[in-house]
Amino acid sequence: MEVDFGNIKVIGFDADDTLWVNETYFRDTEEEFANLLEGYETKNKIDQELFKMEIKNLDLYGYGIKGFVLSMIESALDLSNNQVSQKTISGILDLGKKMLTQPVELLDDVTKVLEALNGKYRLIVLTKGDLLDQERKLEKSGLSNYFHHVEVLSDKKEENYQHLLDHLQINVNEFLMIGNSLKSDVLPLLNIGAKAVHVPFHTTWQHEEVKTEEGEYDYLKIGKLSEILEYLP
The missing domain is CATH 1.10.150.240 (Putative phosphatase; domain 2)
Structure with missing residues (x-):
């Protein structure tokens, strides 16, 4: 899928199964x-x-x-x-x-990708789950310093994303979301006019599964996180 990322200034990352194993x-x-x-x-x-x-x-x-x-x-x-x-x-x-109390197991090349993007883009974490647990995992991951903002959302629907982007004064046309869930990390962003990248994890919770027709949505699907570096300017 050909997607133009030339105007992206802010990149959001899902946490669970995008940055680390969950x-x-x-x-x-x-x-x-x-x-x-x-x-x-x-x-x-x-x-x-x-x-x-x-x-x-x-x-x-x-x-x-x-x-x-x-x-x-x-x-x-x-x-x-x-x-x-x-x-x-x-x-x-x-x-x-x-x-x-599980150790935080980073996925392949996460640190490499964040190092490459740090300073070129404003990086934020947009995840859902229990606040205390997500804060614990972020601290143990050693990744905190890469991110300008961390938000633990109650859900990842269009209105949740739109409210947060407005609050952070982020232009939706300049925002890219990267995550493992089509339902939570990709489709809601596309529906509000942002860009999105799908990085599937080998295991997906039933509730996050969604079927789409090929070519139905304009997003990039990559096999591993480090491939995003090939597409960002």
Whole structure:
């Protein structure tokens, strides 16, 4: 896809699965959660019910690990008809704490890309999730100094992006967003007149999956983050 980035002055980066590994830990935890509840249901049923619970609770808990843990506990109660043991509930809490203390694993060439862009563009982070957890990951990543601004959004819809760009006095025609989710990092930006680059991660949460026809939207898709350097002036 030919996209002109000649007028870009500000670049926004998604964080989870764009700068560092995230979704892999959720999938691993789902496996461990299913093992904890194997006496009540099949793994497939447990996975389905947990996903339904997460979606039901999004408006209450938002995105992030803490909401995920609460949804696991509620799912465990439902799947067991309120018979799940205190030991299993404690095990679920331990799974959440394990996720919250995972080391931050940067994706390939992230530092190289930020070094190359630093000083040429204003760089910001636009992510969603739990504020405390995202602040922790950013601090542990060692990337803080590259960014002029960091924003943890409750959601990534058109109105969220537009409000933030207005607040930061960023011209939408001069803004480029880079992320791994078509639904959250690409399509909303295109719909408000900004540019976007899709860098798929090998694992995507069901809620972030969206189908588009080839050529339907004008964005750049690259295989790895470092390829963006070939397209930016």
